[in-house]
Amino acid sequence: MAASRFASSDLRRPAGSSPKPKGRVENRETLCRNVLIYGHCRYEDQGCTFSHEQNKNNANQADMSRKALNVESPSFTPANLQNSAKKATFSTQAANAPTFTPRGLAASPAISADTEAALFNPAAIREFTPGFDLNAQATSNGSGQDGPVTYGPFSMTAVNQNLPGAHYNPYADEHAMAGAGAGYYPGSGAFAAPVQPLQHHLYAPVGPHRDDLMPYHRMAHDFFLPDKLREELQKKSEAALQVMPNSQLPQMENYHSLVPLDTTHRKNANIFGYPSWVYKAMSSKTGNLYCLRRLEGFRLTNEHAIRSVKEWRKIDNANVVTTHDAFTARAFGDSSLIFVQEYHPLSKTLAEVHLSPASAGQGNRFQAKPPVPEAVLWGYISQIANALKSIHSINLAARCIDVTKIIRTDKNRIRLNACSILDVVQFEVRRPIQELQQDDFVQFGRTILCLATNALPAQLTNLNVSVEQMSRSYSVELRDTVIWLLTPAQTPAAQKGIEEFIRGIAGHVVTTLDQSQHQADGLSSELYRELENGRIARLLMKLGTVNERQEFDGDRAWSENGERYMLKLFRDYVFHQVDGNGNPVLDMGHMLRCLNRLDAGTEEKICLNSRDEQTSFVVSYKELKKQLANAFSELQKSCKSGRGV
Numbered sequence: 009m010a011a012s013r014f015a016s017s018d019l020r021r022p023a024g025s026s027p028k029p030k031g032r033v034e035n036r037e038t039l040c041r042n043v044l045i046y047g048h049c050r051y052e053d054q055g056c057t058f059s060h061e062q063n064k065n066n067a068n069q070a071d072m073s074r075k076a077l078n079v080e081s082p083s084f085t086p087a088n089l090q091n092s093a094k095k096a097t098f099s100t101q102a103a104n105a106p107t108f109t110p111r112g113l114a115a116s117p118a119i120s121a122d123t124e125a126a127l128f129n130p131a132a133i134r135e136f137t138p139g140f141d142l143n144a145q146a147t148s149n150g151s152g153q154d155g156p157v158t159y160g161p162f163s164m165t166a167v168n169q170n171l172p173g174a175h176y177n178p179y180a181d182e183h184a185m186a187g188a189g190a191g192y193y194p195g196s197g198a199f200a201a202p203v204q205p206l207q208h209h210l211y212a213p214v215g216p217h218r219d220d221l222m223p224y225h226r227m228a229h230d231f232f233l234p235d236k237l238r239e240e241l242q243k244k245s246e247a248a249l250q251v252m253p254n255s256q257l258p259q260m261e262n263y264h265s266l267v268p269l270d271t272t273h274r275k276n277a278n279i280f281g282y283p284s285w286v287y288k289a290m291s292s293k294t295g296n297l298y299c300l301r302r303l304e305g306f307r308l309t310n311e312h313a314i315r316s317v318k319e320w321r322k323i324d325n326a327n328v329v330t331t332h333d334a335f336t337a338r339a340f341g342d343s344s345l346i347f348v349q350e351y352h353p354l355s356k357t358l359a360e361v362h363l364s365p366a367s368a369g370q371g372n373r374f375q376a377k378p379p380v381p382e383a384v385l386w387g388y389i390s391q392i393a394n395a396l397k398s399i400h401s402i403n404l405a406a407r408c409i410d411v412t413k414i415i416r417t418d419k420n421r422i423r424l425n426a427c428s429i430l431d432v433v434q435f436e437v438r439r440p441i442q443e444l445q446q447d448d449f450v451q452f453g454r455t456i457l458c459l460a461t462n463a464l465p466a467q468l469t470n471l472n473v474s475v476e477q478m479s480r481s482y483s484v485e486l487r488d489t490v491i492w493l494l495t496p497a498q499t500p501a502a503q504k505g506i507e508e509f510i511r512g513i514a515g516h517v518v519t520t521l522d523q524s525q526h527q528a529d530g531l532s533s534e535l536y537r538e539l540e541n542g543r544i545a546r547l548l549m550k551l552g553t554v555n556e557r558q559e560f561d562g563d564r565a566w567s568e569n570g571e572r573y574m575l576k577l578f579r580d581y582v583f584h585q586v587d588g589n590g591n592p593v594l595d596m597g598h599m600l601r602c603l604n605r606l607d608a609g610t611e612e613k614i615c616l617n618s619r620d621e622q623t624s625f626v627v628s629y630k631e632l633k634k635q636l637a638n639a640f641s642e643l644q645k646s647c648k649s650g651r652g653v
Contacts (some may be wrong), residue, residue, distance in 0.1 A: 112323045123428035139607070174312050232541070233534055244353040248297055258339035263289040263300065263348075278466075279410060280429055282306050288351055298332065300353040301426060306345040306433065313435035317347070320428040322402055329415070329425045334432060347429060355415040358388075358422065362459055363411070381460050382482050387420050389456060389489065389513060390520040395424045396448055405444035407431070410449035410465060411458050421521075446497060449504055453493030489513065544603050554639045555579050560645060571635035574625055577616035578606075578632055611634040 040058035042049035052060045232238070248266065257266040267288040277283050277420045282303040289300050308314060317334040324330070333348040362380055392409065407430040415425050458465055460478040468474050471494060478518040479487045489512070497503045510517060553574050555576055560566040567576065605612060609630040615623045 015277040017592045165604065170419055200443045233538065237534065247353040248351075257287070260289075260339050262292050262339060263298070264292055265290045265302070269299070279408065279413065280426075280433055282345075282433070297351045299329075299349045301347045301349060301429070302340065303345040303429070303433070304340070305342055305348075308338075308345065309344050312436055314345075316431045316435065317428050319402065319404060320431075323398055323404075325395055325398035327391045327423050328398060328427065329423045331428045334428070345432065347426070349425070352415065352417040352423070355417045355423075358414045358416060358455075358459065359464070361416055363462065363464065377462065379462065379481055382486060383484070383519075384420055385456060385459060385486065386513070386516040387520050387523070388422055388459070390517045391422050392424070392452055392455070393506065393510050393513065393517070396452070397510065398507050399424075399427065400445055400448075403441055404431075405441060406448050406451075407444055409448060409455050414455070419527075442500075442503060446503060449493045449509075450496065453490050455491070456490050460486070474485045540604075543607055544600065547603055547607050550636055551575065551579060553643060554636065560643070570640050572614060574627060575632070575636060575639065577618060577625065578602075578614075581614065581616055606632055606636070 036057060036059055038058050040049045040052075040056060040060050042051070043060050043062055049056055049058075049060055064121055169334075233241075251265050252267050255266065257268070259266075269286040269288055280303060282305055285302045285304065287300045287302065288297060290297055314334050314336075317331060320331040329352070330350040331347060332350070335346055335348075337344050337346050362377055370590060392414075396406060406424055406427045408426050409424065413424075413426045414422050416422050454465055454468060454471075457463075457468060457471070457474050457478060460482060461468075461474050463474070475487060475491060475494075477489065492504075492509075492512070554572055555567060557567040557572075558564065563569075566572060582599055585595075585598070606629050611628050611630055613626055613628045616627060617623070
């Protein structure tokens with residue numbers, strides 16, 4: 009333990025350091041000032057401790073004078089007689105003086121209602137203090153038939169029992185699953201979540217967002233994540249932990265807590281040849297979340313077919329959804345083929361983003377949204393080209409480039425999904441890999457054409473008409489790029505390659521790279537900000553383990569003596585300051601300044617005062633940092649598990 013420049017006896021809190029307030033001396037022989045000014049006192053029968061008999065006081069003074077003037081009394085100066093015989097006089101302004109109210113009677117309940125109604129007493133009015141008292145019982149405005157409000161943010165058990173089974177989430181895009189039961193969180197451990205849907209806007213820091221502030225003028229929201237980014241991350245975390253109560257989905261051997269992710273209940277077998285369903289599940293081995301894609305009614309006839317998935321594990325590309333495993337299962341009551349892929353919360357397909365269902369009564373048609381900006385399309389083209397380069401480089405083919413199978417995980421960030429499925433399903437149909445790779449270019453061009461014309465792949469019956477329609481809204485370069493993708497190679501020797509395509513769009517690839525780097529810079533700056541907050545959080549955890557510890561190593565006063573007492577005073581200096589009127593000072597800048605200096609261990613000195621103002625210490629942040637390290641290391645030594653911060 010590092011030696012401190014303060015003696016242990018000085019650091020020990022003095023016994024009885026909190027002085028008791030002195031009692032008020034009551035003088036019943038002193039004449040009340042109300043009697044002298046007004047001739048009477050309205051508080052005479054309500055506890056006023058002063059005398060109200062003016063004649064009696066005059067008689068007592070005369071008796072005292074007679075007792076003092078006897079034969080054996082010493083001589084006295086006449087000037088004293090003149091001063092003592094001088095009558096008390098009052099100025100003309102005494103009649104307008106306010107009524108004297110004895111202390112302790114301002115809020116006395118003995119005052120009658122008639123007196124309060126007749127006379128205005130400012131001292132009896134309670135001072136208004138804006139704020140909330142979470143423990144107080146407050147009646148609602150308006151009629152009182154609703155009764156008292158018993159809402160508590162940390163006690164939602166009673167409220168949860170009165171809530172309906174299905175909650176309406178204002179942030180959800182799809183409410184078709186609401187009838188099947190509302191989502192809830194597994195309420196155990198550190199992942200327990202509130203029973204109601206998160207109101208994300210309530211967590212946003214409130215404050216002015218001014219642009220003319222100097223660099224040293226920092227607001228409260230400058231220390232935390234931006235509201236939009238924080239809300240987006242909270243929504244993804246909420247979706248990742250959400251499960252379905254009373255779910256009828258089976259629990260497989262290695263995966264449990266299945267949640268359907270399909271936004272439609274229609275069976276679609278157009279792409280894979282089998283009806284497919286998508287679920288979110290948790291692994292029983294690792295505890296990680298995965299996306300399970302199930303092909304209904306598939307029967308595996310060749311074991312080598314499912315082994316082809318191992319080749320897809322080698323692909324590590326930012327624009328391809330990682331495939332982890334594939335297996336067959338009968339847990340759903342039939343023979344199903346299940347693919348295990350990476351799970352991306354709140355991801356949507358390009359069809360869901362850029363093509364929305366029509367209103368009710370118009371069947372299954374799609375209603376066009378505003379045209380996709382050309383810059384966004386070039387970003388999609390660059391990312392799909394990056395994915396195809398990674399796939400074609402290991403002698404594989406995507407075989408599944410469709411607007412309903414390409415997901416968008418972030419803003420303008422897309423990933424190819426379900427690429428390995430057709431290799432297993434159509435394993436018996438052996439096609440040359442060069443032919444499959446050439447077919448990838450055609451599917452690539454059809455996908456961009458669907459986004460440019462706001463049409464589904466099934467609606468592209470005439471490619472020439474669709475290309476002509478696209479050329480009316482987009483540049484010639486984009487039109488020529490789509491035509492190059494849709495045009496098949498005339499001879500096997502003139503087959504197209506992904507490297508040739510990337511060289512043709514190199515300028516747009518560089519633009520996409522620049523945008524991604526700008527986005528990475530923004531996220532890195534936010535990460536640096538959270539890094540500073542993490543240092544402060546670790547420091548607060550250490551202070552919390554030392555301050556106000558009830559007992560340690562058999563010593564109930566361990567946190568009140570020695571170096572720990574100074575840390576307690578530092579806690580009061582940082583968090584419990586008050587202004588001249590006794591109101592709490594909630595200056596976040598002061599708190600962050602003190603904690604940062606403590607974490608850095610600067611040489612700056614501060615004055616720490618005890619609550620009774622009888623003890624003061626002048627100490628530097630460097631010494632406080634050493635004292636905190638010594639106290640925390642002392643706790644670590646006695647920790648049986650040996651785990652520390």
